[in-house]
Amino acid sequence: MHFSSLIYIIRISFITLLFSISTLKAHPHSWVSVFTEIEGNDTHLTGFKMFWTFDLITTSDALSGEDVSERKLPGTLKRLSREMLVNIKANDYFTFLEWQGKTLSFADPLQEKLILEDYKLTLSFFLPLQKPLQLPITDLQLEIYEDTYYVDFLWLQKDDIQLSEQFRANCAMNIIEANTTSEQIAYAASLPKDAQGDSKLGAQFTQKLNINCL
Structure with a gap:
């Protein structure tokens, strides 16, 4: 498989974030399309199944120098998936869950695959949640973002969020779009790739998923 046809516009990519959190800068220069399935049963919400699809240039950068031959590709992807999860753990997997004024904790991820x-x-x-959340649940809020807005995580449409079959009868949800001002948008757009990251910027641009369960 050849990737030479992909144009390298961005030299510092999302993979830099995944492998070296401390060097992260600027706003946004990498894009991740998110699909989320909310998992649970008749009595508890247990966690979230995540699918993060990286843009073409980020993918090209991530695989640059890697062996992507037919024989070696499965092993390459398996190794990269483990390295990604180890490193994003330092940022709580960019996933933030709040309920009744408290931030809920997650256990280590399972079933990783790239x-x-x-x-x-x-x-x-x-x-998975560190402790499954017992129903009923009112105004549970899920956000997925990177603090400095170097990376933009986005649910592109409502169907990108699903309830698992066991959970479907109990819960309803809606996406709350970010209420950003023209000044905030202009500020983010003005930041070069090598600007010092603003740790409050990502939260200003993130979507919020509101979840209510009987």
């Missing part, structure tokens, strides 16, 4: 399809990498994993 695939390459249509020239894009997709990282999937199950993120």
